[in-house]
Amino acid sequence: xxxxxxxxxxxxxxxxxxxxxxxxxxxxxxxxxxxxxxxxxxxxxxxxxxxxxxxxxxxxxxxxxxxxxxxxxxxxxxxxxxxxxxxxxxxxxxxxxxxxxxxxxxxxxxxxxxxxxxxx
Numbered sequence: 001x002x003x004x005x006x007x008x009x010x011x012x013x014x015x016x017x018x019x020x021x022x023x024x025x026x027x028x029x030x031x032x033x034x035x036x037x038x039x040x041x042x043x044x045x046x047x048x049x050x051x052x053x054x055x056x057x058x059x060x061x062x063x064x065x066x067x068x069x070x071x072x073x074x075x076x077x078x079x080x081x082x083x084x085x086x087x088x089x090x091x092x093x094x095x096x097x098x099x100x101x102x103x104x105x106x107x108x109x110x111x112x113x114x115x116x117x118x119x120x
Contacts, residue, residue: 008112014105016061018098019054019077026051040087050080061109064117074110081106 026033026047034044057073064070084099 004112005116007108008116011105011108012061012113015077015102015109016058018102018105019058022098023051023054023058026054040091042087054080061113064113067118070113074106077102077106 030047033047037044037047053076057076060066060069060073061077081099081103085095085097085103088097088099089095
């Protein structure tokens with residue numbers, strides 16, 4: 001395998017792992033996550049729908065059955081990770097957290113995924 005393919009699969013694995021871990025935390029520790037959302041001034045009712053969206057996004061990123069839905073999944077991940085990183089930063093948390101790692105992994109996953117997996 002070439003370096004680009006290794007980078008693509010490594011970044012996609014990291015991105016999907018972070019999203020699945022986040023969704024797992026949202027499902028298993030809903031009250032704790034709702035407390036974090038309340039502290040960030042985000043609505044609490046969005047926790048479970050966001051967890052479902054993350055799981056569906058991971059499925060689309062890995063399956064790539066629809067180009068349009070895959071683009072939306074990456075866009076959703078981008079906005080989720082940017083907002084999470086900024087929320088943690090403004091709350092005074094350590095900036096080096098999973099949301100920042102996910103944001104860094106998102107770009108090679110997206111662009112190399114288009115290069116390798118989308119037909120021209």
